[in-house]
Amino acid sequence: MEIDGTVRATEKSHRGFELALAGARVVSRAAVPLPLGVVDKVGADLNTRLDHRVLDLRKPAVRAIFELRSALLAGFREAFLHRGFVEVETPKLLRQGAEGGATLFSVAYFDRPAYLAQSPQLYKQMLIGAGLERVFEIAPAFRAEPSDTVRHITEFTSLDAEVGYVDDPEELRGLLEGIVADSVGATRSVLEASGNPLAAGLPRLELPFPRYSFATCEGWLGRPGAGRDFGTEEEKAIGERVARESGAPFYFLTDYPTSVKAATFYARRRDDDPGSTYYFDLDFRGLEIASGGLREHRLDPLLANLASAGLDPGSFAGYLEAFRYGMPPHGGWGLGIDRLVQALAGLANIRESRLFPRDRYRLDP
Numbered sequence: 001m002e003i004d005g006t007v008r009a010t011e012k013s014h015r016g017f018e019l020a021l022a023g024a025r026v027v028s029r030a031a032v033p034l035p036l037g038v039v040d041k042v043g044a045d046l047n048t049r050l051d052h053r054v055l056d057l058r059k060p061a062v063r064a065i066f067e068l069r070s071a072l073l074a075g076f077r078e079a080f081l082h083r084g085f086v087e088v089e090t091p092k093l094l095r096q097g098a099e100g101g102a103t104l105f106s107v108a109y110f111d112r113p114a115y116l117a118q119s120p121q122l123y124k125q126m127l128i129g130a131g132l133e134r135v136f137e138i139a140p141a142f143r144a145e146p147s148d149t150v151r152h153i154t155e156f157t158s159l160d161a162e163v164g165y166v167d168d169p170e171e172l173r174g175l176l177e178g179i180v181a182d183s184v185g186a187t188r189s190v191l192e193a194s195g196n197p198l199a200a201g202l203p204r205l206e207l208p209f210p211r212y213s214f215a216t217c218e219g220w221l222g223r224p225g226a227g228r229d230f231g232t233e234e235e236k237a238i239g240e241r242v243a244r245e246s247g248a249p250f251y252f253l254t255d256y257p258t259s260v261k262a263a264t265f266y267a268r269r270r271d272d273d274p275g276s277t278y279y280f281d282l283d284f285r286g287l288e289i290a291s292g293g294l295r296e297h298r299l300d301p302l303l304a305n306l307a308s309a310g311l312d313p314g315s316f317a318g319y320l321e322a323f324r325y326g327m328p329p330h331g332g333w334g335l336g337i338d339r340l341v342q343a344l345a346g347l348a349n350i351r352e353s354r355l356f357p358r359d360r361y362r363l364d365p
């Protein structure tokens, strides 16, 4: 609807003005009834909302999430560029996966199979070998997640970073927490300036974020030395314990045991304790947001890790070549943007953090 008229001050309206209408034209006629109310007083269930996502996105409260998301991405880019990182783009059609075969999507690539990238892991490491010392990428990642959860989708946006000449995971954690704090701070400024109600929910972050070792958390859970990864409920219990210990929204879980990272062949095992790695997670109130650590940069231990993960080095020829001609110590992380938006906007389901989410059952709209 397009309308003309004159705006006049009046005490009769609670806004203090009224419009004296001179003319009105229908620009585009909407079919009735709407499948979803644009003013949604009843609160349609998420599936119905996603089935009619264009109408759903017209609601100011839904649009506010994507304004937050846009500000957050801009904040990340600025925080990375400010620290001397170069933004890169790596292939999403691959000959092999990096994160384990179970979650690979295969595609028919002319006369042979190919896979959709689960992460840019191998390529960002190759770029360190190429002499790009600090790289980051914000790009889609695809995982055939068989489980139907509120924190997994099949297409998500991964924010990846890789840093050369790093020998201490603490340096990576320092970079990551600084970048997260800067990006969340920049997001708050943008949202406050535009009057976005989600600004009020953004946490005020203090550096450094607390660090708890994997072994400490196992002790809290009463399963010392179990050496298997934390499940969803255990992650939540750790989040509740951290809330009592420090009250910090973001915290690191450090020193993951090798048994948990056995399939992560590129994760560097500790030199002084091969049963432990230089790997960590960044969590937000019981939700995993990022995983990272030092990578194995020496060819022989890397080949040994591939063998013990039961992988064929022949499938990784291009990757391995990068290690043959000089590869500095390096490390990095992968951070799920959708999970971070879910956390910062206080969303019950990760699907609400994407415009058109994809999951096991949803390919439309």
Ligand code: ATP
Residues within 6 Å of the ligand: 099, 143, 145, 151, 152, 153, 154, 155, 156, 158, 288, 289, 290, 291, 334, 335, 336, 337, 338, 339, 350
């Ligand atoms: P989880 O244990 O929660 O399944 P992961 O450890 O398998 O996650 P990573 O391989 O560490 O995931 O990926 C890095 C980050 O990417 C995760 O910390 C998370 O934020 C995000 N991520 C991974 N898989 C998904 C997914 N299916 N949907 C949304 N985000 C994801």
Ligand code: MG
Residues within 6 Å of the ligand: 281, 288, 290, 291
């Ligand atoms: Mg992880």
